[in-house]
Amino acid sequence: MADFDAIVIGAGCAGNVAAYTLASAGKAVLVVERGNYAGAKNMTGGRIYTHSLAKVFPDYQDAPLQRKITHERISLMSPDSNFTVDYSARELEEAGNESYSVLRGPFDQWLAEKAENAGAEYIYGIAVEDLIIENGKVSGIIAFGDEITADVVILADGVNSLLTSKAGLSKKAPAINQVAVGAKETIELPAEVIESRFLCNPGEGSSWLFAGDCSNGIVGGAFIYANQDSVSVGIVATMSEVLKQDIPVYQMLENFKQRPEIAPLIRDGKTVEYSGHVVPEGGLHMMPEIVGDGVLVAGDAAMLCMNLGYTVRGMDLAVASGQIAGEAAIKALDAGDTSKAGLAQYKTMLDNSFVMRDMKLYESAPEFLETSPMMFRGVPEMLRDIMTPLFKNNGEPRQHVMQIAMPVVKKMGLFKLAKFAMKAVKSL
Amino acid sequence: MIEITVNVDEKLSLNKFNVDEENAHIKLKEGVKASDPEFLKLVKCCPAALYKVPEEGDEPIFDYAGCLECGTCRMICGETILEKWEYPQPTMGIEYRFG
Ligand SMILES: Cc1cc2nc3c(=O)[nH]c(=O)nc-3n(C[C@H](O)[C@H](O)[C@H](O)COP(=O)(O)OP(=O)(O)OC[C@H]3O[C@@H](n4cnc5c(N)ncnc54)[C@H](O)[C@@H]3O)c2cc1C
Ligand code: SF4
Numbered sequence: 001m002a003d004f005d006a007i008v009i010g011a012g013c014a015g016n017v018a019a020y021t022l023a024s025a026g027k028a029v030l031v032v033e034r035g036n037y038a039g040a041k042n043m044t045g046g047r048i049y050t051h052s053l054a055k056v057f058p059d060y061q062d063a064p065l066q067r068k069i070t071h072e073r074i075s076l077m078s079p080d081s082n083f084t085v086d087y088s089a090r091e092l093e094e095a096g097n098e099s100y101s102v103l104r105g106p107f108d109q110w111l112a113e114k115a116e117n118a119g120a121e122y123i124y125g126i127a128v129e130d131l132i133i134e135n136g137k138v139s140g141i142i143a144f145g146d147e148i149t150a151d152v153v154i155l156a157d158g159v160n161s162l163l164t165s166k167a168g169l170s171k172k173a174p175a176i177n178q179v180a181v182g183a184k185e186t187i188e189l190p191a192e193v194i195e196s197r198f199l200c201n202p203g204e205g206s207s208w209l210f211a212g213d214c215s216n217g218i219v220g221g222a223f224i225y226a227n228q229d230s231v232s233v234g235i236v237a238t239m240s241e242v243l244k245q246d247i248p249v250y251q252m253l254e255n256f257k258q259r260p261e262i263a264p265l266i267r268d269g270k271t272v273e274y275s276g277h278v279v280p281e282g283g284l285h286m287m288p289e290i291v292g293d294g295v296l297v298a299g300d301a302a303m304l305c306m307n308l309g310y311t312v313r314g315m316d317l318a319v320a321s322g323q324i325a326g327e328a329a330i331k332a333l334d335a336g337d338t339s340k341a342g343l344a345q346y347k348t349m350l351d352n353s354f355v356m357r358d359m360k361l362y363e364s365a366p367e368f369l370e371t372s373p374m375m376f377r378g379v380p381e382m383l384r385d386i387m388t389p390l391f392k393n394n395g396e397p398r399q400h401v402m403q404i405a406m407p408v409v410k411k412m413g414l415f416k417l418a419k420f421a422m423k424a425v426k427s428l
Numbered sequence: 429m430i431e432i433t434v435n436v437d438e439k440l441s442l443n444k445f446n447v448d449e450e451n452a453h454i455k456l457k458e459g460v461k462a463s464d465p466e467f468l469k470l471v472k473c474c475p476a477a478l479y480k481v482p483e484e485g486d487e488p489i490f491d492y493a494g495c496l497e498c499g500t501c502r503m504i505c506g507e508t509i510l511e512k513w514e515y516p517q518p519t520m521g522i523e524y525r526f527g
Contacts, residue, residue, distance in 0.1 A: 034515055036446075036523055041497060043527045104527030125519040144518055160499030162515070173503045181500045183475035185439070186526040230526070239473060239504055246430045248472045254434035273526045274439035276475035276496035278503065 007150040011038035013318035014299025015156030016111035021326025023118035034127035039108030043275040049099045052320040065100035066227035067205025077212035081384035101225040138294035152338040159300040170288030177240040178282025184234030187269035214256045217377030280305045293340040298325040368427035436477035440494040448520040455511040462488040466509045
C-alpha cells in the first residue's frame, strides 16, 4: 500500500490545480514544493488568460488577479524609433475571453489554499531530489533523504525540471535555441498613475509586448504589464541568440528601461523586486514524453508554452494540463492501473483539449521566429523609414506615401518581404 | 566595448534571499578560466550577473549567493564547465514576494 494515491511535485499553476482536482475527488494527495510557500520560486510576465482557470474554479474572480487587460499594445522598436499598435475591443473583455495581469507570489498561494481546503497535504521548503523507480515504474519520491510512495507521481516542476530526465522522459536539458532567459523588475507606482500612463480605467490594465532593438535585434522581446500597484517590466531573449551578440541580458533590460519611450512610463517608480526565469519557447518539438509508468508531466515541465511575439501563453496551458493530469490520474487510480498503459489516457485527453490543439496550430511559430531575423532587425527600421517622413515637415519638398514607401520596401526586397509576410501569417 | 550602466547587485539587494553560507548549490569545475568561451557565455546570459570576469588575471568570479535559480547556466553549460547544478538546500535561496 503506497503512502499516498498521488504525489504532485511543484506548487505552481499546473501542480496546484492537479492537486486540487485529485483532492476534490477524495484522493489522498501530497504536494512537495521547494519554495517556502507556493509562488516563492516563481515568476512570470505576465498575463493569464482565465478561460482554463474558470473551468476549475467558478469563483476565480476572487483570486488575487491584478488588472483586467483592456489594452493590447504591440511595438516594433528600432534603435531610434518605436512603432506601436494599440488595440482594444469590448469582445476581449467578455467572460471567457478575458485576461488579467498577475503576480505569482499571491496567485500561487491562492491556488495552493484551494487545494489545501479540498484536502491536499503540502510540504514546503524541500526539493524532491530523486524518484523511486521500481521495476521501471515510478513509485514515489526521495526528498531530504526521506522516501514517500504513491501510486502516481505528477511532475509539475517547471521548465527547469531536474526530474523529467530522471524519470527517463526527457533528455537532461533542452537545447539552447528552444529556451529563452527572462529578467524582470516589479516597479511600484500608485494606481492612479498607472491608470493615467497606460490609459486605463480603474481596475483595468494593459499588456504591452515589444520586439526589435529591445533585445538588440535578436530573437526575443520586452514586455510591460500593468498590475494594480506596480508594473512588471522585463525582457525575454532566446539563449542561443544572446550568444550571437554582445549585450548581457541584465543590460538589455536596463537599456530598455532607459529608452525615451519607456522611461516616462516608469518614472518615479520604485523597483521592489528583480527576478529571473526561463521560458520554454520551442513549442511542440521540445515536448518530453508526458506519460510514463506511474508518472505524468504537466505545465512547463511538459514544455507547454508558446511565445508568439504578440502574446505569451504558458499559465492557461499549465492550469488546463494540471487539471487534465489530475483527471487522468483519478481514472487510472479508480481502475487500479497506474502503469503507463493505465495513464495513457492523459495524452488522449490532452490531445482532445485546446492545449494540444493550440500547441499544434503554432507548431511552426518557433521556427518562423528563429529563421526570420528581419522581424527583429529590418522590419522595425523599415517602419521607421516610412513613418518618419509622414510626420516630418521642415520646409523641404514632401512626397506622397507611395513615393516614400516604395524605395524603402524595395531596399528590403519586395520578394523577401512578401515571403516573410506569408510565413508570418501562416505560422503566427 | 559594451557599456555596462546597471548595478545588478543593487537590484538583487531588493530581493529576499535566505543565503546558505555552508553549501554552494552551483559549482564551476576546477581550473575553469575567466577567458574560457564557455564561461563568457554565462557572463552574458546569467540575469543576475553572478559570473564575472576579473579586472586583472584569469580567475573566474562566481558567487552563488544572488542566484535566482532560473537554470539558464545549467542549460547552457551544464555539460561543459559546471561541476554541479542543484536546487539550494531546504528553505534556502530566493524567495519572491511578487513574482
Ligand atoms: C519572463 C516570462 C514571461 C512570461 N509571460 C507569460 C505570460 O504573460 N502569460 C502566460 O500565460 N505565461 C507566461 N510565461 C510562462 C508561464 O510563466 C509558465 O508557463 C507557467 O509559470 C508554468 O507554470 P508551471 O506550474 O508549469 O511551472 P512553475 O510555475 O515554474 O512551477 C513549478 C514549481 O515546481 C517547483 N519545483 C521545481 N522543482 C522542484 C523539486 N525538485 N521539488 C519540489 N518543487 C520543485 C518550483 O518551485 C515551482 O513552484 C512567462 C514566463 C516567463 C519566464
Ligand atoms: S541559475 Fe540563473 S541566476 Fe543562478 S547562476 Fe545560473 S544563470 Fe545565474
